[in-house]
Amino acid sequence: MRFQTLRFAFAVFLIGAPILPSSAQVANPELEACRSTGLIALRERNPSIKDVSFDVDGMTVAKANTKVENTLVKTIVIGDAYLERGKQDTRRTFLCLIGEKGKVLLTFFTDK
Template sequence: MNGRLLLTALATIVVCPCIGPALAQTPNPELEACRTTGLLALRERNSAIKDITLDVDGMTVAKANTKVEDTPIKTIIIGDAYLEKGKKDTRRTFLCLIGEKGKVLLTFFTDK
C-alpha cells in the first residue's frame, strides 16, 4: 500500500510541472484583444512589424472601477511586449485600457 501511495505522489509531482505551463499558455481573452488591437495599430504605422508577443508571466492585469472623463475603465493591463520585426524582436512596455463589455479603448507601446 505504501508503494502505491509513493508512486501516486511521484506521479503527481512529475505531472504537475507539465500541467502548469499548459495552463499558462491558455490565452486570456482580454490579453488577446489587447494584443490583436495593438498589432493592427502598429502595422498601420510600420508594416515591418510582423507580430507581438506579450510577456504573460510579467503582465499586470488589474480590475478597475474608474473613468477617463465619462468613459468607464474596467481593466488595466501593463507589462512587456516584444515586437517582431523580421529576424529581431524589440522589447517595449505595453499598456492597454479595457472598457465595458471587453472593448479595448487604448493600446500603447513605448518607443524603446
C-alpha cells in the first residue's frame, strides 16, 4: 500500500512538473517562417546563396496590430541575418512582416 501511494505521488509530481525544453530545441515559428521564405526569395535572385541564419539574440520579434492598406500585420521581425555563400557569410539587416495565420507578407534584406 505504501509503495502504491509513493508511486501515485511520483506520477502526480511528474504530471505537474513543467517540461522545459532546451532553447536549442525550441524553434520560434515566426523566425523560421521568415527565414525559409526569405531564403526562397533570395535564391530566386541569386542561386549561389546556400542558407540564411539569424542573430537570434539580437532579433526583435514584435507583436503588432496594424495594417498596410487593407492587409493586417500581426508580427514584425527585424534584426541581423547572415547570408551563406559557400565559405563566405555576409551580414545584412533583415525585416519580415507576418500577417494573419502566420502568413509571411514581406521579407526584406538590405543590400549591405
